[in-house]
Amino acid sequence: MPEEPAESRILTSTPAPVQVVGINHIALEVGDLDEALAFYGKLFQFEQRGRSETQAEIDLGDQFIALVLGRMQPADVKRHVGLVVADKEAVRAALVANGVEILPLPDRFLDFLDPWGNRVEIIGYENIQFTKADHVLRGMGLGHLRKTDAAIDELSAKGMRPG
16 A cells, blocks of 8 residues: 655644743753863853763753763854853853854854854843743842843733743
8 A cells, every 4th residue: 555645644633732831951962071061161150960971961050951972963053052141241251261262243142162063152141031930040049130121121021020
């Protein structure tokens, strides 16, 4: 019997889409776990959550990054991960001090490639609508962080004004 064409296998009636709550983790492919931990450790404070022969996890409060062995594709051009930090300018200084090239973008952005070609964009917590719950910020030692008026306006427009 001939195989059914792929187009006819697509479901025409599906349940209602489920709302996404957030991102639990991201995975970055690297060539060497020890080198990746050392590289990122020069830029960011983090606790190592776990490790196996092929993966190491680093905590970002209530989320984490998985560093996974096996980067095989060329360096990222547009695809990137955006990391929210407490002090964007301190990251800029650490990049410069460690000889990491900052990609030439408008001043609002701070992008770089890690040694394996993962593009990372650094964003200051105060300037964006991404918000950690107060108890998570306190647990991370960041209870002092505040949002700019523009970020609060973004949140307010969505009914998410911080208390």
